[in-house]
Amino acid sequence: MQIPKGKKIYFASDNHLGAPTKEQSLPREQKFVAWLDEIKKDAAVIFLLGDLFDMWMEYKTVIPKGFTRTLGKLAEISDSGIPIYYFVGNHDLWMNGYFEEELNIPVYHKPQEYTFNNTTFFIGHGDGLGPGDKGYKRMKKVFTNPISKWLYRWLHPDFGMRIAQYLSVKNKMISGDDDAIFLGEDKEWLVQYCKRKLETKHRDYFVFGHRHLPLDIALNSKSRYINLGDWISYYTYGVFDGETMELKEY
Template identity: 25%
Template sequence: MSTLFIADLHLSENHPKITDAFFSFLDTKTKNIDALYILGDLFEVWIGDDEHTSLMDNIAQKMRDYSVNNDIPIFYIHGNRDFMIGKRYATQSTMQLLPEHHEIDLYGKKVLLMHGDTLCLADKNYQKMRKVIRNPFLQSIFNLLPLRFRKKMGWKIRTASQSKKRYKNSNMMGVTQAEVERLLLKHGCQTLIHGHTHQVAEHQFERDNKSYQRFDVGDWFNSYSYLEADKNSLKLHIKTIAL
């Protein structure tokens, strides 16, 4: 039996091949699977559960079929692009929403899960913005706005974010090691699994005579990646997407 971890698919109508790859992934990963964890940014942008598109409904139905027909639970941690996903869509797609920092028992190993955006402390402008847009009160106000206005605002924010990202150096987009260590010590874990940086890799380090590991599960653009864990190992897989 194994557990799967993915993140940063950024699904949208503009990239149907990524959706096809996700559906193919679900079709082939149905046997001996204990659970699927999606660590944020499943969608490129999310402006509210009251929006209905064929893409959103098709993905929800696909995940529901995967979960119900194969008895595989799907767990979800919000990303920085789709943190507005709410209970309505979670129920529609059978996803179980998790807090932004979540500990699990992974075959006897205590593991910390997160999206990963809070690890990038060098990106000070984003961290300031995050405190504002993730405020529950402001989110509730945003949800009261007309859907058409929210869609326009959501795509403007997305476009601005992509433009700024091109000018950020790798150090700013990468994680802050001190924050990694702080969170692992706080949660009493020696393994961290996350997404967000789109830099698929396994990192190992030592602290106080103990071994620690961090897995970045990568994104789903030119290739897709996922982490597979069983009672013996944690292994990153990278596959090519046919564009």
């Protein structure tokens, strides 16, 4: 895809709307909606890299209550013709068609590769990639198993969503609350993952969320790993102007 002159690609991740409560996250939601309203003026594409909500799960006819401002703004932008792509994170594993059907936003469960202006991007949320994190990887297999999802949907939504909300906050393998500390490149699983991917194919930018840390790390002389940070502590996002990619703060 060629990005028209004057247009940009925007990236954001890890808003965790609803945490620790919907009332307390409302100012963050309002700030995010204001950002969306601002970038729609020159956005060619918008990538949302997961965990937009602290807990999102879909029954066949039920979705979590709230977040009307965010969903309405996404619908408005999508309806205007600006493509939005959503990558499932570890807090919204059970997306099941709502974004595609109601917002016309494609949803991806695995990283995807794109080329813009001859610049290659490898994009995803980032959970469960690279070495280590074995406990979460095992848990993710259980959560994404079709039988597990079928059984869980027999719970009444009020009860099922309450359990999911509790686990989202309390279970460290899901929440990652104790993991948002930079301990060096050699201990960053996503950095190791990107370096392994480069052994088989070049990409200019690897863009992920999940870590809640704004990071821009050179993998070699031509490739960079970008972590988008979050909209809880940093309010950071990525922007590609057709030539270069950089992290900015809103």
